[in-house]
Amino acid sequence: MPPLTPQRRNLVLLLVLGLGLALMPAVASRYYIYFTALILVTGLLATSLNMVLGFGGMYQFHHAVFYGLGAYAAALTLNKTALWPWLGLLAGPLAAALLSLVMGLICLRLSKLYFGMLQISLGSLVWAIVFRWYSFTGGDDGIHGITLPSAIAGITGSYYFVLAVTAVCLFLMHRVITSPFGQTFQAIRDNPERAAALGVPVRRHQLLGLVIAGFFGGVAGVLFMAVENSVFPDLLFWTLSLEVLVMCLLGGWYTFLGPMLGAAIIVSLRTVVGIYTEYWTLVLGVILMLLIFFLPQGVLGYLLSRWQGPGQPALAKDK
Amino acid sequence: MEIASHITLAALGQQILVGLSRTTILFIVSSGLSLILGVLRIPNVSHGSLYMIGAFATYSVATLIGGTTGFWLALVLAPLLVALLSLVVERGLFCHLYEREHLMLLLFTFSLTLVFGDLVKLVWGSDFRSLSLPPTIQGSFTLLGLPFPRYNLFLLVLGPLVAWGLWFLTNRTKIGKIARAAAVDREMVAAMGINVSWIFAAVFCIGCFLAGLGGALVAPTQNITQGMGHAIIMEGFLIVIIGGLGNIWGALLGALIFGLTDAVGILVWPQFAIVFPYLAVVVVLLFRPRGLLRSTW
Numbered sequence: 001m002p003p004l005t006p007q008r009r010n011l012v013l014l015l016v017l018g019l020g021l022a023l024m025p026a027v028a029s030r031y032y033i034y035f036t037a038l039i040l041v042t043g044l045l046a047t048s049l050n051m052v053l054g055f056g057g058m059y060q061f062h063h064a065v066f067y068g069l070g071a072y073a074a075a076l077t078l079n080k081t082a083l084w085p086w087l088g089l090l091a092g093p094l095a096a097a098l099l100s101l102v103m104g105l106i107c108l109r110l111s112k113l114y115f116g117m118l119q120i121s122l123g124s125l126v127w128a129i130v131f132r133w134y135s136f137t138g139g140d141d142g143i144h145g146i147t148l149p150s151a152i153a154g155i156t157g158s159y160y161f162v163l164a165v166t167a168v169c170l171f172l173m174h175r176v177i178t179s180p181f182g183q184t185f186q187a188i189r190d191n192p193e194r195a196a197a198l199g200v201p202v203r204r205h206q207l208l209g210l211v212i213a214g215f216f217g218g219v220a221g222v223l224f225m226a227v228e229n230s231v232f233p234d235l236l237f238w239t240l241s242l243e244v245l246v247m248c249l250l251g252g253w254y255t256f257l258g259p260m261l262g263a264a265i266i267v268s269l270r271t272v273v274g275i276y277t278e279y280w281t282l283v284l285g286v287i288l289m290l291l292i293f294f295l296p297q298g299v300l301g302y303l304l305s306r307w308q309g310p311g312q313p314a315l316a317k318d319k
Numbered sequence: 320m321e322i323a324s325h326i327t328l329a330a331l332g333q334q335i336l337v338g339l340s341r342t343t344i345l346f347i348v349s350s351g352l353s354l355i356l357g358v359l360r361i362p363n364v365s366h367g368s369l370y371m372i373g374a375f376a377t378y379s380v381a382t383l384i385g386g387t388t389g390f391w392l393a394l395v396l397a398p399l400l401v402a403l404l405s406l407v408v409e410r411g412l413f414c415h416l417y418e419r420e421h422l423m424l425l426l427f428t429f430s431l432t433l434v435f436g437d438l439v440k441l442v443w444g445s446d447f448r449s450l451s452l453p454p455t456i457q458g459s460f461t462l463l464g465l466p467f468p469r470y471n472l473f474l475l476v477l478g479p480l481v482a483w484g485l486w487f488l489t490n491r492t493k494i495g496k497i498a499r500a501a502a503v504d505r506e507m508v509a510a511m512g513i514n515v516s517w518i519f520a521a522v523f524c525i526g527c528f529l530a531g532l533g534g535a536l537v538a539p540t541q542n543i544t545q546g547m548g549h550a551i552i553m554e555g556f557l558i559v560i561i562g563g564l565g566n567i568w569g570a571l572l573g574a575l576i577f578g579l580t581d582a583v584g585i586l587v588w589p590q591f592a593i594v595f596p597y598l599a600v601v602v603v604l605l606f607r608p609r610g611l612l613r614s615t616w
Binding site for chain 2 (some may be wrong): 059061106109110112113114116117118120121122124125128129132133134237238239242245246249279281282284285286288289292293296
């Protein structure tokens with residue numbers, strides 16, 4: 001038997017996890033299938049945010065706007081056009097990527113906190129339009145009863161759809177991060193001036209990073225729509241964005257799978273806490289405070305630094 | 320979706336006056352936001368929640384004491400209560416985090432938003448409240464042949480007063496000068512033997528006081544709801560951005576642009592009035608990405 005190197009160990013872990021997730025609908029109840037799908041969708045959203053946040057060092061404060069827009073674009077295309085439904089689903093990520101491009105062009109004239117504040121404000125404008133445009137988006141009611149392709153209309157079908165798409169997206173995002181583009185992107189995060197001095201077109205890389213993240217955010221939105229069979233304006237409200245940011249922080253935003261773990265923890269906690277009390281946001285607020293004070297590198301970041309000992313890359317510091 | 324085709328001059332004039340009253344509240348809230356941004360370098364997301372607490376507290380004090388005195392007393396007490404709350408949070412928790420990166424500070428203020436939101440639900444319940452003006456302040460006078468509420472006139476007078484007060488505080492008082500110096504070079508100020516930590520606490524408190532004051536002033540003009548803080552914080556951010564981060568006059572200018580485009584927008588296209596101020600913001604930022612006036616950053 002070959003020696004168990006960390007790479008092999010990780011591969012085995014991933015395979016076991018994947019197999020478990022693939023077999024889940026056979027054993028678990030309908031509720032747990034839905035619950036797992038929700039974790040995967042939210043995790044995909046958090047991972048897509050972390051592409052620009054953790055690996056790009058960009059303060060994308062309002063990422064949920066791409067999630068929501070993706071969900072709405074797909075829902076509207078499915079309900080209002082006679083397009084082949086699978087093609088309609090593609091409208092989600094494309095619309096999100098386009099919005100990301102436009103917002104990026106405006107916001108990238110600024111950096112860091114300025115960028116983030118402008119981004120969250122422009123995202124709120126999109127929310128306001130969706131919220132008010134009753135005749136087109138359904139306003140605050142949202143859109144219910146979306147005609148999905150029959151293969152993914154049921155809970156099991158939509159679960160496998162979510163699982164497959166999430167797996168493919170995670171693989172693709174990992175490829176992006178480890179590609180030369182991804183390496184340059186991280187170099188820009190660590191030292192934009194030096195990267196620029198080396199001849200890297202910083203803005204263009206950042207813009208591309210934003211578009212990619214927006215695209216995958218849109219994919220997550222479409223998946224949510226497929227699971228929930230409805231869309232509503234809360235999907236692109238700014239509090240959701242900050243909640244997703246918390247997931248990245250909780251999991252550890254200098255790790256690739258951290259945000260997925262953070263999403264799993266938050267979504268599970270919300271469900272469990274929700275049974276006992278209606279004050280979930282209070283609990284979330286306290287968790288966030290504790291996290292900031294005691295575990296700023298996140299759960300996965302902490303575990304990795306424990307397992308692999310010192311010598312791990314120091315967590316990037318701002319300033 | 321109906322776009323008004325003919326707008327009378329008188330209606331426009333009245334709408335502008337209403338817009339100016341709205342501007343006052345926007346200015347007071349965003350000047351507090353700007354002050355904290357300028358000195359402490361923190362986008363205080365919980366500013367909207369403090370505004371909401373200010374409004375709820377005004378309701379409680381005003382109905383508890385009752386009458387005209389109760390109302391005026393509430394306008395004073397509610398912001399002070401908010402300031403006290405912010406002082407406790409700042410000294411107890413926030414002051415240990417100043418060395419952290421911006422993102423952590425922002426997330427900390429977000430955690431405050433979450434906690435405050437549910438605390439308001441615990442204390443006041445989830446129903447909305449409405450506070451009516453005491454009879455002595457009710458009523459309106461005629462301007463250009465159209466009625467204009469007296470309370471709005473009060474707001475119009477108060478706005479410039481607050482602006483002047485803030486200018487005086489930051490430019491003419493010792494604490495203001497130290498705060499401005501600390502914003503530029505914190506360590507240098509500390510090396511002069513000045514306790515910067517307490518200066519920051521004071522600035523944070525004053526900023527939050529203004530959030531509470533904004534909430535108190537808005538209380539009699541609209542329903543006091545759980546979500547009212549969520550809307551104002553985004554508007555506040557935008558105003559601060561187009562004005563220039565940390566610049567008090569910028570906040571005034573930004574609030575004017577925001578309040579007036581909103582008021583005129585309601586006249587032109589009621590359903591999408593909310594879009595007009597945002598469009599104004601985009602236009603401003605396309606030409607001046609760092610805001611209209613000089614940022615203190």
